[in-house]
């Protein structure tokens with residue numbers, strides 16, 4: 736088990752996919768799970784009772800198909816698509832992720848998947864809460880400015896217009912919510928290798944992770 740945690744835009748998903756491919760194991764994008772719930776539970780408000788939210792979640796089944804870069808996350812047997820990849824969905828996911836009953840539901844689903852197959856698991860609390868016994872833990876960080884600039888570049892490469900100031904504001908707002916929530920806040924596990932990626936490219940971070948994670952997944 737390899738865990739990769741860190742804030743929005745630190746490059747976790749790209750690296751988890753690459754590391755999983757190199758190790759020949761599946762990767763689990765747990766942010767995608769929170770995003771799926773944000774879409775399904777769009778009517779949940781701050782005053783919605785926990786029992787109601789838990790009831791809406793029961794029966795929802797997450798699973799993985801394939802391995803390496805071809806790993807696919809399925810929700811009720813259906814591949815999760817690009818509809819979850821908007822900043823509005825990301826912020827709704829971050830808000831939902833402050834709710835203990837939502838975290839408990841996803842923690843159980845993530846641990847069940849992790850029992851079945853070797854994994855590279857990425858998110859916010861993989862090394863601290865979900866897989867505390869993982870053999871290799873990494874925490875990727877970078878300044879909010881660097882992460883926002885990377886996001887602008889990614890969007891530009893896809894031909895989508897991007898406003899640096901708006902993206903920086905979105906990233907900062909989500910960071911605050913993810914780092915300050917009471918349950919499973921974003922922070923490195925005591926035994927995680929912390930990598931500041933501000934001055935490293937993706938190949939540099941990949942090499943650093945593989946140095947310690949290659950012998951065993």
Ligand code: DC
Nearest residue numbers: 765766767769828829832858859860
């Ligand atoms: O990794 P991401 O940007 O797709 O995650 C979206 C939100 O989901 C993130 O802002 C907080 C929440 N999340 C979480 O609380 N715990 C995780 N393990 C993964 C994501």
